Amino acid sequence: MNYTIIPFQEGVIPEVVKPNPAFLEEITEAGIRALLERFYLCLSQSPIKHLFPSDIEELKKAGQTSADFFIQICGGPQYFNQNRGAPMMKQRHAPFAITPEARLHWLVCFENALEPVGCSEISKQSFWDYINLFSIRMVNSR
Numbered sequence: 001m002n003y004t005i006i007p008f009q010e011g012v013i014p015e016v017v018k019p020n021p022a023f024l025e026e027i028t029e030a031g032i033r034a035l036l037e038r039f040y041l042c043l044s045q046s047p048i049k050h051l052f053p054s055d056i057e058e059l060k061k062a063g064q065t066s067a068d069f070f071i072q073i074c075g076g077p078q079y080f081n082q083n084r085g086a087p088m089m090k091q092r093h094a095p096f097a098i099t100p101e102a103r104l105h106w107l108v109c110f111e112n113a114l115e116p117v118g119c120s121e122i123s124k125q126s127f128w129d130y131i132n133l134f135s136i137r138m139v140n141s142r
Contacts, residue, residue, distance in 0.1 A: 003111045103136070107132065114128060
C-alpha cells in the first residue's frame with residue numbers, strides 16, 4: 001500500500017477518479033460505515049477537531065453522512081443524494097477554513113482508519129488515491 005500524500009499546489013485542481021467499485025464490493029456498506037466511524041473518532045482527537053462536531057452523537061451522525069457519500073462514490077446506492085441532495089462538496093465545505101495543513105491531518109486520520117480494512121491492495125489503493133486527490137480540491141484557505 002502506498003499512502004504517499006500528493007502535495008498541495010496552489011491553483012492546481014487535479015482530476016479525480018472515483019474508487020474502484022470493487023472496494024465497496026469487498027468491504028461492503030457495513031465496512032465503509034465502520035471505516036468512517038474510525039475516521040471520525042480519529043478526527044475528534046486530532047488538531048483539526050474544531051472543524052467537526054464535539055458532541056459524540058453529532059459526530060457519529062456526520063460520520064454516517066460521510067459514509068453515505070463514500071458508499072455512493074464507490075458505486076453503491078445513492079444514499080447521499082436521497083438524504084442530502086447532490087454532493088456539491090466544494091460548496092458544503094466552504095464555511096470551514098480547510099488549509100493544506102488541515103488536509104494533511106485529515107489524510108493521516110483516513111490512513112489510520114483505512115489501514116485495518118481487509119480488502120485487496122488494488123481496491124484499497126484506488127480508494128486512497130481518490131481521497132488523496134479529492135482532499136486537494138477541498139482546500140479553501142491558506
